[in-house]
Amino acid sequence: MNRINPLYIGLSLVVLLSFISYKLNMVTNEYDVAKSEYKETLALANELKSLKNVYGDKKRVKKSLQKILNHSSLRVSEINKSFTKSTLKIDAKTIDVKALNFLMGKLLNGTYQITNIKIKKLSDLRVSLELEIKW
Amino acid sequence: MQFNKKLPTIFLDSNSEYELVDSKVNIVLSPSLYWVKKISLPVKSVRDTLKLLPSIFEDILPDGNYSYYAYKNGDEFIVFAYNDKFILDTISQKGISLSNISNIYFAQTEITNLESAIKIDEKQSIYIKDDILILIPCCWIEEKSELDFSDIKHSKHKITIHQFGHIVETKSLYKIGAILVVMILLLSSEYFITSYKSSNIISAKDEIFQNYKLKSTTFQNKALLKKYKNIDTLQTKIREYISYILKLKLQKAERISFISFKNKKMLISFSGVSKSREDVIKKTLTSKGINFKVKPTKDGMKIEVSL
Numbered sequence: 003m004n005r006i007n008p009l010y011i012g013l014s015l016v017v018l019l020s021f022i023s024y025k026l027n028m029v030t031n032e033y034d035v036a037k038s039e040y041k042e043t044l045a046l047a048n049e050l051k052s053l054k055n056v057y058g059d060k061k062r063v064k065k066s067l068q069k070i071l072n073h074s075s076l077r078v079s080e081i082n083k084s085f086t087k088s089t090l091k092i093d094a095k096t097i098d099v100k101a102l103n104f105l106m107g108k109l110l111n112g113t114y115q116i117t118n119i120k121i122k123k124l125s126d127l128r129v130s131l132e133l134e135i136k137w
Numbered sequence: 138m139q140f141n142k143k144l145p146t147i148f149l150d151s152n153s154e155y156e157l158v159d160s161k162v163n164i165v166l167s168p169s170l171y172w173v174k175k176i177s178l179p180v181k182s183v184r185d186t187l188k189l190l191p192s193i194f195e196d197i198l199p200d201g202n203y204s205y206y207a208y209k210n211g212d213e214f215i216v217f218a219y220n221d222k223f224i225l226d227t228i229s230q231k232g233i234s235l236s237n238i239s240n241i242y243f244a245q246t247e248i249t250n251l252e253s254a255i256k257i258d259e260k261q262s263i264y265i266k267d268d269i270l271i272l273i274p275c276c277w278i279e280e281k282s283e284l285d286f287s288d289i290k291h292s293k294h295k296i297t298i299h300q301f302g303h304i305v306e307t308k309s310l311y312k313i314g315a316i317l318v319v320m321i322l323l324l325s326s327e328y329f330i331t332s333y334k335s336s337n338i339i340s341a342k343d344e345i346f347q348n349y350k351l352k353s354t355t356f357q358n359k360a361l362l363k364k365y366k367n368i369d370t371l372q373t374k375i376r377e378y379i380s381y382i383l384k385l386k387l388q389k390a391e392r393i394s395f396i397s398f399k400n401k402k403m404l405i406s407f408s409g410v411s412k413s414r415e416d417v418i419k420k421t422l423t424s425k426g427i428n429f430k431v432k433p434t435k436d437g438m439k440i441e442v443s444l
Contacts, residue, residue, distance in 0.1 A: 015317040022324045033335040047349040053365035119398040
């Protein structure tokens with residue numbers, strides 16, 4: 003008759019079941035949090051990567067601006083350009099409207115961080131221009 | 138270790154009196170505590186016999202939950218029915234602790250070689266008739282010896298009393314136990330799978346930091362993203378507003394004489410614009426959702442837009 007009381011075995015099983023349920027609940031919550039953090043991080047990383055490529059890629063921005071400024075349409079214009087470590091300043095006392103249209107078309111359609119614009123009409127065909135682009 | 142230790146044996150009968158027992162004992166059940174039959178059945182194994190016993194005893198047993206036992210004796214079976222609760226109650230009434238009971242046997246299987254009746258108390262004797270041990274009143278037989286278990290060699294036919302058999306059937310207990318075990322196994326495997334998935338997703342998240350060359354904390358990355366988003370919003374607005382301004386349908390004498398943008402402020406000067414045309418331009422800009430201030434100038438107006 004030295005048998006273990008089945009009630010004790012049942013109770014132990016119930017306690018074990020409750021413990022495992024509790025642990026499972028904890029680990030499920032952890033998993034849900036980890037999953038949502040993963041999704042959030044991935045979305046953030048993708049968004050950050052694309053915005054960084056647009057505004058944070060200094061080499062690309064600088065190279066592309068140099069290409070625009072060396073274009074044949076702007077060669078005849080007297081445009082003063084000064085590159086610093088993080089900016090490009092463009093200054094033209096007088097510039098042809100066609101050249102302005104070309105330049106502004108390229109800059110406004112491209113993804114450049116324009117921080118300063120000043121365009122003043124001098125005559126029907128000429129304007130003065132000041133521009134600053136940051137990267 | 139009880140293997141070589143001979144334990145005292147008690148003959149348990151509901152009418153007998155006992156001294157309180159503190160040591161381990163074996164118990165031999167009196168015929169008053171069980172029902173026994175000698176039967177021939179068309180089955181070969183004891184296992185098959187046990188299945189038939191509830192219906193065999195059905196007519197003679199009072200209401201209650203019973204357990205059954207059987208063994209083969211030649212071509213016949215000796216079959217038993219007993220009420221666990223009644224035996225437990227009797228053990229309890231006699232002051233014997235369940236933890237002190239080593240094994241329980243039927244008197245039928247333990248007392249086999251009786252030449253005459255044996256007296257078990259002042260009123261009752263036991264006697265073997267047609268291979269069945271029966272309980273008889275003392276007065277039936279005069280020559281009788283005393284019951285002595287000092288040299289008893291117990292048979293292999295010991296039984297187990299189900300302490301909760303009267304509350305829940307053994308089968309149900311096994312079923313409940315099995316269900317609990319299955320649930321434990323399922324939940325355990327679910328736990329390990331979820332833990333594994335969780336650790337995988339944490340490593341995948343760390344890999345994102347490496348692959349995308351992110352800053353070490355999410356806070357830093359969020360701040361950086363916010364900075365770039367602000368830049369993007371502002372740059373989109375500049376382009377959007379310039380586009381609106383350049384698309385304005387101006388009349389012959391009307392000109393845009395100045396456009397500037399600095400520190401989130403855009404200034405546009407119009408020349409040759411009459412008062413009525415000013416209203417048209419303002420209306421057009423308002424319809425585009427642009428918030429602006431208007432300042433009149435000598436030959437037109439100046440619009441200030443905050444981005």
